[in-house]
Amino acid sequence: MKDSIASALAESSAREFAIYLLGNVPGLPPIAQSIHILAIAVIMASAVMVNLRVLGLAVPSQSPSEMIRRLLPWTFWALPVNLITGGLFVVARPNRYFYNPVAEWKFQMLVPVVLLAVVLYWINAREHGYWEASAGRRTAARVIAVVSLLLWLGIVLAGRWIAYTDYLYFLYE
Amino acid sequence: MPVPFPELWSWLETRPLAEHIGFTWWFPFLESLHVLGVGLVVGSILMVDLRLLGLTALTYPVSRMTKELIPWTWGAFILTVITGFGLFMTRASTYIENPAFQIKLIGLAAAGVNMALFQFRTFRQVPSWDAKAVIPSTARNAGLASLALWILVVFAGRWVGHII
Numbered sequence: 651m652k653d654s655i656a657s658a659l660a661e662s663s664a665r666e667f668a669i670y671l672l673g674n675v676p677g678l679p680p681i682a683q684s685i686h687i688l689a690i691a692v693i694m695a696s697a698v699m700v701n702l703r704v705l706g707l708a709v710p711s712q713s714p715s716e717m718i719r720r721l722l723p724w725t726f727w728a729l730p731v732n733l734i735t736g737g738l739f740v741v742a743r744p745n746r747y748f749y750n751p752v753a754e755w756k757f758q759m760l761v762p763v764v765l766l767a768v769v770l771y772w773i774n775a776r777e778h779g780y781w782e783a784s785a786g787r788r789t790a791a792r793v794i795a796v797v798s799l800l801l802w803l804g805i806v807l808a809g810r811w812i813a814y815t816d817y818l819y820f821l822y823e
Numbered sequence: 824m825p826v827p828f829p830e831l832w833s834w835l836e837t838r839p840l841a842e843h844i845g846f847t848w849w850f851p852f853l854e855s856l857h858v859l860g861v862g863l864v865v866g867s868i869l870m871v872d873l874r875l876l877g878l879t880a881l882t883y884p885v886s887r888m889t890k891e892l893i894p895w896t897w898g899a900f901i902l903t904v905i906t907g908f909g910l911f912m913t914r915a916s917t918y919i920e921n922p923a924f925q926i927k928l929i930g931l932a933a934a935g936v937n938m939a940l941f942q943f944r945t946f947r948q949v950p951s952w953d954a955k956a957v958i959p960s961t962a963r964n965a966g967l968a969s970l971a972l973w974i975l976v977v978f979a980g981r982w983v984g985h986i987i
Binding site for chain 1: 864880985
């Protein structure tokens with residue numbers, strides 16, 4: 651399936667359009683990358699802070715349930731911004747990203763971390779305080795937080811390494 | 824623009840450490856940690872700035888937000904300075920002449936001045952407005968200036984790599 655998506659994208663007019671935009675809008679590549687980094691900062695200030703709070707590592711005076719309700723929507727808004735600003739480069743050079751092992755790891759980490767954030771948010775939205783209501787739930791929230799933090803760490807590091815994969819693996823389009 | 828201390832920058836980039844970083848996996852490794860640090864610096868500052876602007880976290884006093892978030896800001900900032908210096912030293916004389924890098928340094932200095940003015944002037948009156956949602960305009964302006972300057976620093980920082 652990956653091969654068919656990559657080749658369909660590679661031959662699509664969307665690819666031509668992305669290449670046109672990146673090549674003809676002055677400063678678009680660094681602008682899109684800067685917005686991508688700013689959206690990462692928003693995720694650090696929302697999903698990552700929530701996870702740090704659940705583990706008792708940051709902002710001790712704030713309530714975890716209140717943070718989940720107030721902050722996770724910021725993550726859910728930042729993600730489409732990252733999808734658009736990052737997707738521009740993927741659409742322009744699909745083979746570079748689809749056959750890049752580090753990009754693959756990044757997306758394999760991204761899917762579960764977003765699902766975990768949705769689970770935290772959704773259950774707390776149905777029952778405010780759910781994750782603090784019993785010892786078992788607090789433990790479950792802490793497990794989710796540890797896994798999520800490791801995944802976010804991996805995603806940010808992998809994101810920067812995508813550009814160096816050619817240098818590591820000598821992969822070319 | 825002619826840069827000061829040209830000998831210093833060329834000395835720096837010929838250090839064995841600089842060459843080691845520049846020619847091995849250390850460069851992308853430091854760069855990925857740099858992005859992580861930038862995310863945490865800007866993210867933690869964003870939380871304080873949005874509170875100062877009266878947009879978020881209005882149920883928490885300003886002083887408690889700053890007290891709990893500033894350690895994260897400083898910790899992450901130290902990470903970005905160390906990793907950033909490692910990246911800088913690989914091509915110091917080229918970076919120092921790079922206009923995006925120069926704008927980034929000016930933006931960082933301005934953000935520092937803004938933060939110091941807030942800390943040592945505006946923040947002294949904090950007891951009178953700490954828990955209020957809408958705080959005095961000097962404090963709100965500090966939040967707005969901080970937000971604008973850090974966005975500028977991120978843009979200029981990302982632009983550095985497109986000019987070299």
